[in-house]
Amino acid sequence: xxxxxxxxxxxxxxxxxxxxxxxxxxxxxxxxxxxxxxxxxxxxxxxxxxxxxxxxxxxxxxxxxxxxxxxxxxxxxxxxxxxxxxxxxxxxxxxxxxxxxxxxx
Numbered sequence: 001x002x003x004x005x006x007x008x009x010x011x012x013x014x015x016x017x018x019x020x021x022x023x024x025x026x027x028x029x030x031x032x033x034x035x036x037x038x039x040x041x042x043x044x045x046x047x048x049x050x051x052x053x054x055x056x057x058x059x060x061x062x063x064x065x066x067x068x069x070x071x072x073x074x075x076x077x078x079x080x081x082x083x084x085x086x087x088x089x090x091x092x093x094x095x096x097x098x099x100x101x102x103x104x105x
Contacts, residue, residue: 008057015053016046030071038078052076059086066095
């Protein structure tokens, strides 16, 4: 059963400019410590930040953009096979459960 569909695209160069302009203030607001550590481990972290941001935006759309969420309640993590997965907490996990999801938290 499909609970919701979300799609988002992020231009890496635009996201890189945002990081240059706002730095840690932006990164700290949008990404968990784990996401920041993961992205910082790459030569071109903007690519990885942009991908994670796009995934979070798509997930918000799939959840119906519920009020009261924070960006830290949506975390993109890598599984043992390095495949991206989403970990939800707080209000995001609550909304997913209300929609009938049995995974992601």
